[in-house]
Amino acid sequence: MCAYSGAIGKIQQQFNTPLALLLSTSLFCLLSISHSAIANESLNFPKPNQPKIITLAAEDSWPPFANQLGQGISHRLIEAAFKQSQIEVNSLVVPYSRALMMAEKGAVDGVFNVTREASTEQRFVFGEMPLFVAKASFYQRKQRSLLAENKWKIPKGSIIGVIKSYEYGDEFPELVKQRQLNIVTVATQQQLINLLLIGRIDAAVMFDLVAQENLQKMGVNDEVIPAFDNHTSNIYLAFSKENPKAILLAKALDQGLSALKANGQYQLLLSAK
Structure with a gap:
């Protein structure tokens, strides 16, 4: 009828x-x-092209931002920002180099804690707003200093420890070339610190908050100290170029971070232990 x-x-x-x-x-x-x-x-009908669950690769060795338990500042910020758009985050905790590879191949939607620089902009999609800003320094053994005023005065041929696949700023490749530095690559912050302690390297480049966390945990914060700055990084959640919704996700993250800053939650999440 x-x-x-x-x-x-x-x-x-x-x-x-x-x-x-x-x-x-x-x-x-x-x-x-x-x-x-x-x-x-x-x-x-749901909003067009609006995902509800995304999978991100989170590094396992960068506390207080991201640790092996899938916890830290980055986890809190990313989950809270996407929650503003009703997007749920599923995190896979893996070594940083593997996280980058997974995102590049499209196995995950994005990867935690990537410095936005020339090398990474070719590989990933970024939003406009970083998760946070992090400063990195050269660290030395207190009893075996570098005898340099800044990174451009590091003695030629010095042995410098870094983490595999980490980004250390656009100037770093030129610094290595100009000062003829010998680079030793390891997988974790603890390995870097141990190499310093036994004298296998002259200095290590570490992000300051990460260094403080690990030095205190290892009980050697009086033996390994910062020498001078390396660079300051804008740290992002980088999205896979293989994902057709990458730009949409980047915009959603930007909107979420803006909302968190506007309502005061951002600073609370950033400073929480």
Whole structure:
């Protein structure tokens, strides 16, 4: 039964043939069904291209930002920012080099804690707003200093320890070339610190908050000290170029971070232990 009986009655007065009556009845029924379908779509259909669950690769050795338990400042900020858009975050905790590779291949939607610089902009999609800013320094053994005022005065041929696949600023490759530095690459902050302690390297480049966390945990914060700055990084969540929704996700993260800063939650999440 079609609901528009009154309207049909008027049409019957104007059209006396059975064919005209049939056509008019069918027209009203089609209009009724179309109107109902459009209303249902507007109520129930999700926003176009809006993912609800995303998978991110999170590094396992960068406390207090991201640790092996899937906890830290970066986790809190990213989850809270995406929550503003009703997007749930599923994090896979892996070594940083593997996290980068997974994002590049499209195995995950993005990767935690990437410095935005020339080398990474070629590989990933970035939003406008960093998660936070982090400063990195050259660290030396207190009893075996570098005898340099800044990084450009480091003695030529010095042995410098870094973490595999980490970014150390656009100037770092030129610094290595100019000062003829010998680079030793390891997987964790603890390995860097141990190499310093046993004299296998002359200095290590570490992000300051990460260094403080690990030196204190290892009980050697009086033996290994900062010498001078290396660089300051804007740290981002980088999105896979293999994901067609990467730009959408970057915008959602920007909006979420802006909302957190506006309502005061950002600073609380950044400073929480």
